[in-house]
Amino acid sequence: MTDFATYPSLRGKAALVTGGAAGIGGEIVRQLVEQGAEVAFLDVDAGASAAAGARFIRCDVRDVSPLQAAVRQVATELGALDILVNNAARDDRIPFDELDVDRWDEQIDVNVRHHVFATQAAAPFMRRAGGGSIVNMGSISAHIDLRDLAGYVTAKAGIEGLTRTLARELGRDRIRVNCVIPGWIMTERQLRDWVTPEAERLIEASQALPEKLAPADVARLVLWLAADDSRLCTGQRWIVDGGWM
Structure with missing residues (x-):
């Protein structure tokens, strides 16, 4: 079994993960806890409160005022906020001809808008601490050929641009x-829901590396970006796709 890295600089750090009940977010929460960080996560899943070693706040990230209140609550309860992982997302398939204004707004709200306003609420606490690390979760979907995901793909592409501008906005405060x-x-x-035999063939044909990707593969990169080891890395895209792109 491979031994992966331990990051002493993460011990005692205060971290918040949106969409942290399951999937990639759940794995990020678990691995941050294992590194000794003080971790809280937001999710709409009321059953997530049993997650070991992490605080849970039920929150729908589409609702900006409660979202920002939850960020401030976490920072107050933990005494700081050093790490923010904007992870919450939904890749609902919606045929383009069925896309209406309400469903479009829903896709933007759940997939990119909360990155802006969670960061806005977190930034004052990070300034007070002398810096911090924010990780926005994009997607390979913004770079490959997919259908029925117009809203999701647009949001995920926007996250890349948002990351660049926020790195400039916040860099003087040593917030990465x-x-x-x-x-x-x-x-x-x-x-x-989505990994059919046809999808498996697409993955096999598209990735340079044959192994299927697991949430832990993403979480380990997030750990490095959250830790002091990446202290001068900001405004960048970091790809974990097995060599697809």
Whole structure:
């Protein structure tokens, strides 16, 4: 079994993960806890409060005022906020001809808008601490040929631009902002809803590396970006896709 890195600089750091109940977010929460960080996560899943070693606040990230209140609550309860992982997302398939204004707004709200306003609420606490690390979760979907995902793909492409501008906005305060771009990650939801035999053939044909990607592969990159080891890395895209792009 491979031994992966331990990051002493993460011990005692205060971290918040949106969409942290399951999938990639759940794995990020678990690995931050294992590194000794003080971790809280937001999710709409009321059953997530049993997650070991992390605080849970039920929050719908589409609702900006409660979202920002939850960020401030976490920072107050933990005594600081050093790390923010903007992870919450939904890749609902919507045929383009069925896309209406309400469903478009829903896709933007759940997939990119909360990155802006969670960061806005977190930044004062990071300034007070002398710096911090923000990780925005993008997606390979903004770079490959997919259908029925117009809103999701648009939002995920926007996250890359948002990351660049926030890195400039916040860099003088020693707040780093990076974007992680996962490939097709084998979460429970993806395996249940979307990974068909045809999809498996596409993955095999598209990736340079033959192994299927797991949430832990993404979480380990997030750990490095959250830790002091990446202290001068900001405004960048970091791709975990098995060599697809």
